Amino acid sequence: MIQRHGDEQSQVAEREPLLSETAQPSSDYHACRSIPEEATGDGVLRPVPEVDEERSLGREETESLKEGAHMNVVKIISVMLLGIFVAQTDGSILMATHAIIASEFNALKNSSWLIISFSLAGAATQTLYGKLSDIYGRKRMVIIAYTMFMVGCAIVGVGQTMSQVVLGRIVSGAGASGMSALVSVLITDLLPLREVAQWRAYVNLVATLGRSLGGPLGGCLADIIGWRWSFLGQVPPITLAIILCSAYLPNHTSTLDETDVANQLKKSKFSRIDFKGAFIFAALVLALLLPLELGGVNVPWSHPLIFVLLGASAILLVLFIAAEPILPLEIFHSKDAILSFLILGFQTAAQLGLMFGVPLYFQVTSTPRPSATVAGAHLMPAVMGNAVGGIISGSVIKRSGRYKSLVIWAMTCSSIGYLLLMLRWHGNTNFLESLYIFPGGFGMGVASSALFISLQVVIDLVHMAPAVSFMYLMQTVWGMIGLPAANAIMQTVLRRNLGIRLLKLGYDSAEVAEIISDAVSDVDFIDGTIEKVRNAVVQSYIDGLWWSHGFSFACSVTALVLAVFLKQRRLDGHKSKP
Structure with missing residues (x-):
């Protein structure tokens, strides 16, 4: 994912111009990549200003x-x-x-x-x-x-x-x-x-x-x-x-695009x-997200799957750092x-x-x-x-x-x-x-x-x-x-607070599990239930959102x-x- 210092000059060569010279927005900002470049002490090519156009052109033309x-x-x-x-x-x-x-x-x-x-x-x-x-x-x-x-x-x-x-x-x-x-x-x-x-x-x-x-x-x-x-x-x-x-x-x-050398450079x-790195990164993020999505909802936080996913994310992180930068x-x-x-x-x-x-x-x-x-x-x-x-x-x-x-x-x-x-x-x-x-x-x-x-x-x-x-x-x-x-x-x-409230209302464990499943699966469930259950569901949502x-x-x-x-x-x- 990161790029080493040795690739800097090739990185600079890849910065080809977006606009032609006539589209430059200002004479003091060298965003267009068609201007000359010089090497500095740290080995990085930097743009250098061209001749001040305002001195060679009239004020109206400028x-x-x-x-x-x-x-x-x-x-x-x-x-x-x-x-x-x-x-x-x-x-x-x-x-x-x-x-x-x-x-x-x-x-x-x-x-x-x-x-x-x-x-x-x-x-x-x-x-x-x-x-x-x-x-x-x-x-x-x-x-x-x-x-x-x-x-x-x-x-x-x-x-x-x-x-x-x-x-x-x-x-x-x-x-x-x-x-x-x-x-x-x-x-x-x-x-x-x-x-x-x-x-x-x-x-x-x-x-x-x-x-x-x-x-x-x-x-x-x-x-x-x-x-x-x-x-x-x-x-x-x-x-x-x-x-x-x-x-x-x-x-x-770019004038380089007209040459066979440029075509070879483009292939290089x-x-x-880093396509491999991109896919590894996606897998890394997925491995980190799945415990957040599954833990406490589909499986307990202590389930081995949670630890397997976290371990996989650590391995993927190492592979990602080692991938092509x-x-x-x-x-x-x-x-x-x-x-x-x-x-x-x-x-x-x-x-x-x-x-x-x-x-x-x-x-x-x-x-x-x-x-x-x-x-x-x-x-x-x-x-x-x-x-x-x-x-x-x-x-x-x-x-x-x-x-x-x-x-x-x-x-x-x-x-x-x-x-x-x-x-x-x-x-x-x-x-x-x-x-x-x-x-x-x-x-x-x-x-x-x-x-x-x-x-x-x-x-x-x-x-x-x-x-x-x-x-x-x-x-x-x-x-x-x-x-x-x-x-x-x-x-x-x-889920925790709704379960507590429903048990206090006298529902058994099976009924509590069914109501919780319905409440978290469909927001319209609130409209079709009795008042005491509706109040318990609403208050539990408020607690969770807090x-x-x-x-x-x-x-x-x-x-x-x-x-x-x-x-x-x-x-x-x-x-x-x-």
């Missing part, structure tokens, strides 16, 4: 070139926004409808796999997109990612079993990981560092709009014509996005891509880079753990029970907070160049939000108190933009694409950890402590290793 370059950047990024919008809508739709989908197959206790399978596929392919886009071009990999996402949505829409639906989520996840990472790589290719956060805020705004609409839209479609159309309906806009990307994204250009590069080792030389990965990871685990439980909380506790549309709409404060946080973060960073204080502020807000949920969400939650998820979303929006910049400050340009892919990978992995961990905590407490909010709070506080150790650095000048 301004005209800059304006044209800016419009070119706007056009390139804009055509990808449709794909970002649909991908984020998909995630919110799934968060709002996972209980409905799983209940149709009598598998509510396994509903988290609809999300985990998506994330697992993304984790297995995340780092590959950065490497492959360096070799074969951003445009080609963007189109491949969109196509896989579209095919996955179609499979989910027509799936007739839980296994088929999960398969569709796997295919979609393998495409969505590229859709998310490559747009950020494109932004770093095209823009000066101070402008990156603001443009990412614009992309985040579109993503947030998708997440905001996805919950109520998915719930509405589920109520009216069925949840399947929530996924089949994504196929036409993604098809349009593929057409737009084919027409407007720049082709991968392809042979070094894909990430440069230099990425991990900086303490700030490691801290950025960890802070974003803990915050992602906290936020996804929360988002998974919010629709379920309102479906269980509200009287009368809300429709899927209303339950999904309760996610909107969090996603709106994410949008507001991203815009504020981008604006502040562009104006002041400061990001550390933003990260600390974001983690503090999130921690307060999760604490309020623990203190106040005990059923019959009114409108104002339903807004307590806003601080968590706000903190996530601020942190994602600020931490992206903190990573870029300390990473060399030649390693930027794999570093960005790895940051998205960390979000995916920590999301996969956070979601099943929160679900496992909730399920364990739910502990899952506690998990989110612990993750957010950990991220806050780590944020204190980040170092504030200057954003001006060329990005290189500290």
Whole structure:
């Protein structure tokens, strides 16, 4: 997974230009790879500036070139926004409808796999997109990612079993990981560092709009014509996005591509891509996740299978480290880079753990029970907070160049939000108190933009694409950890407390086991049972969700402590290793 120092020069050779020389966004930012390079003392090739064009061109010509370059950047990024919008809508739709989908197959206790399978596929392919886009071009990999996402949505829409639906989520996840990472790589290719956060805020705004609409839209479609159309309906806009990307994204250009030598180099590069490592990594994550999903639910925590899976994960970790490298080792030389990965990871685990439980909380506790549309709409404060946080973060960073204080502020807000949920969400939650998820979303929006910049400050340009892919990978992995961990905590407490309550109501062990099985398999079970059992089930769900909010709070506080150790650095000048 990591790349040794000896591969650095070959790594540099793989950075081929995205845009032609006429599309360079600014004269002082050498994102385009067609500029000259020189060797530095540490053996790494670095870009060097060409002759100052403003001295050889008139002021009007220079301004005209800059304006044209800016419009070119706007056009390139804009055509990808449709794909970002649909991908984020998909995630919110799934968060709002996972209980409905799983209940149709009598598998509510396994509903988290609809999300985990998506994330697992993304984790297995995340780092590959950065490497492959360096070799074969951003445009080609963007189109491949969109196509896989579209095919996955179609499979989910027509799936007739839980296994088929999960398969569709796997295919979609393998495409969505590229859709998310490559747009950020494109932004770093095209823009000066101070402008990156603001443009990412614009992309985040579109993503947030998708997440905001996805919950109520998915719930509405589920109520009216069925949840399947929530996924089949994504196929036409993604098809349009593929057409737009084919027409407007720049082709991968290089004069070397015209030679036989370049073709041999391309084959050599392809042979070094860590496909084996990607599959080992997926197996590693699966071995870590299965104990969280099975323990306390399908098998006791003391069952030998739990220890076998944990042992297998340790072996797979060793094999993964020994596999053919894909990430440069230099990425991990900086303490700030490691801290950025960890802070974003803990915050992602906290936020996804929360988002998974919010629709379920309102479906269980509200009287009368809300429709899927209303339950999904309760996610909107969090996603709106994410949008507001991203815009504020981008604006502040562009104006002041400061990001550390933003990260600390974001983690503090999130921690307060999760604490309020623990203190106040005990059923019959009114409108104002339903807004307590806003601080968590706000903190996530601020942190994602600020931490992206903190990573870029300390990473060399030649390693930027794999570093960005790895940051998205960390979000995916920590999301996969956070979601099943929160679900496992909730399920364990739910089963234990419901069993205690039912025994106190006079039910025998067989009846208790049957009621628990029905309660965790279908959310509609609450409507068809007698009042005393319904009250026991509802209160047990509340207990379980309280502990899952506690998990989110612990993750957010950990991220806050780590944020204190980040170092504030200057954003001006060329990005290189500290």
